[in-house]
Amino acid sequence: MHLVLMTTSQQGIDSVKQFELLAIMPATTRTPTNPALHLIDAHGYTAILLPKSRPSILLPKSRKQGLSDAAIRQAHLESCMSSGPLVVCRPDCVLTEGDISGLVNANRQLLDDLTARLAGKVQYQITVSWAPEGVLTQFRESDELAPIFQAPRVAADVLQHAVQTLADRLKNDIAGSLEIAAKDVLHLPTEDDMLVNAVVLVNTDEVALLDNAVEQIDAIWTEGFRIRQIGPAPAGSFVLLDPQIVGKEEIAAAHRHLKLDEPSTYSQIEEARKGALRVAPERAEYTNHCARIAIATLSARDDAPPLFLCHVRSEEMAATRPERQVA
Numbered sequence: 001m002h003l004v005l006m007t008t009s010q011q012g013i014d015s016v017k018q019f020e021l022l023a024i025m026p027a028t029t030r031t032p033t034n035p036a037l038h039l040i041d042a043h044g045y046t047a048i049l050l051p052k053s054r055p056s057i058l059l060p061k062s063r064k065q066g067l068s069d070a071a072i073r074q075a076h077l078e079s080c081m082s083s084g085p086l087v088v089c090r091p092d093c094v095l096t097e098g099d100i101s102g103l104v105n106a107n108r109q110l111l112d113d114l115t116a117r118l119a120g121k122v123q124y125q126i127t128v129s130w131a132p133e134g135v136l137t138q139f140r141e142s143d144e145l146a147p148i149f150q151a152p153r154v155a156a157d158v159l160q161h162a163v164q165t166l167a168d169r170l171k172n173d174i175a176g177s178l179e180i181a182a183k184d185v186l187h188l189p190t191e192d193d194m195l196v197n198a199v200v201l202v203n204t205d206e207v208a209l210l211d212n213a214v215e216q217i218d219a220i221w222t223e224g225f226r227i228r229q230i231g232p233a234p235a236g237s238f239v240l241l242d243p244q245i246v247g248k249e250e251i252a253a254a255h256r257h258l259k260l261d262e263p264s265t266y267s268q269i270e271e272a273r274k275g276a277l278r279v280a281p282e283r284a285e286y287t288n289h290c291a292r293i294a295i296a297t298l299s300a301r302d303d304a305p306p307l308f309l310c311h312v313r314s315e316e317m318a319a320t321r322p323e324r325q326v327a
Contacts, residue, residue: 019049021093022076023086023234024104024241026115032080040097042104045111048080052094077234085118087111088236090313093243102303103243106296107310114239114312121183121201123238124210124231128174128196128217130167131224138221139166171195174217181206181213186237186315199237199315207232240313245306246293254290269294 019038027046031039038049050073061069073091080086095103104111139145144166148154174196179185182200190197202210210229218227255261258272273291277284296309 018052018094018096020052020091021047021089021095021100021103021243022050022073023048023080023088024111025080025084025086028084030083032083034076034079037076037080040100042101043108045104045108047100047104048076048086049097049100050076074233077236081122081232081234085115085121086234086236087114087118087239087241088234089241089243095243098304099306099308102300102305103308103310105303106300106308107243108299109295110310110312114241118235118239120204121235122204122207122232123199123201123235124207124229124233125237126178126196126198126200126214126230127194127228129194129226130170130221131226132193134224135163135166138224142166144169167195170220173220177213177216178210181209184238188315201235201238204232237315240315242311242313243308244311246296246309247306251293251297251307254293257287257290258294260294264298266295266298269298 022037024045024047027041027044031046032048036050038051040047040049070091077086077088136145140149144162148159148162175185175187175198178196178198178200182202184201186199188197188199200210214227214229218225258269258276260269260272269291272294273287276287276290280287293307293309296307300307
């Protein structure tokens with residue numbers, strides 16, 4: 001079952017209007033004009049919201065419904081791309097207008113870092129599949145298959161291994177071409193007959209480099225490669241914002257760990273963080289997390305609860321990049 005992020009003030013109160021947070025972007029005069037969206041400015045940022053009325057627990061969606069919802073969501077995001085860099089939020093983050101100020105205020109440093117990283121960049125998805133029935137003919141002179149054709153007889157497993165070795169080399173060659181053209185590349189799982197399924201992050205003024213790379217890939221086997229280039233799109237595969245509510249007990253535990261009462265400055269939190277790292281370096285990850293909670297608490301102290309702490313996810317967390325072969 002899929003749980004939806006909802007504030008405690010929302011639970012059981014149907015009269016509170018709810019929205020799905022699609023993305024956050026720096027406030028700009030080039031405001032998105034999509035009439036389906038609701039925009040809220042807060043602390044130098046604009047939250048892009050989609051009116052939503054959903055229960056706190058969602059029943060499982062069919063694959064068809066899931067794809068339809070994703071396509072609609074993506075269309076809304078793409079309609080805002082010309083207004084500035086979008087920090088895309090994970091799906092089904094449901095909240096109210098009153099939550100926006102606190103969410104942005106508590107995570108301003110993270111949003112500053114992410115928007116700086118994404119400024120002037122877009123993502124494309126590149127998939128490359130081959131026609132298996134033509135592989136032996138097209139690549140019979142390759143280093144991998146030539147010995148097969150020279151042998152008087154070949155076992156099926158030997159042939160299969162040779163074809164797989166050829167596929168691995170082509171994957172590496174294609175990945176190398178994409179990496180030259182892109183600022184960052186994520187390699188996602190592939191399906192049958194698919195050599196590469198990659199998402200690339202490119203500068204908007206360097207898309208021609210990606211087009212050239214795709215042309216070079218196509219030239220390897222124009223008749224047998226099926227190449228799809230989807231984009232441009234917001235860089236949600238690389239940066240996906242995941243807001244989580246931090247409860248009072250977790251806030252108190254973070255301050256206890258850092259030996260802080262009620263810090264009044266960010267420098268006090270930093271000194272406490274360094275002190276905790278010296279005492280227990282093996283707990284560095286938790287210490288840094290506690291410092292983030294303390295900073296968020298201090299930043300949003302004038303905002304109404306709850307406290308939101310944003311984490312960053314990417315598709316790379318669920319996918320394994322193919323290893324590059326070294327000669």
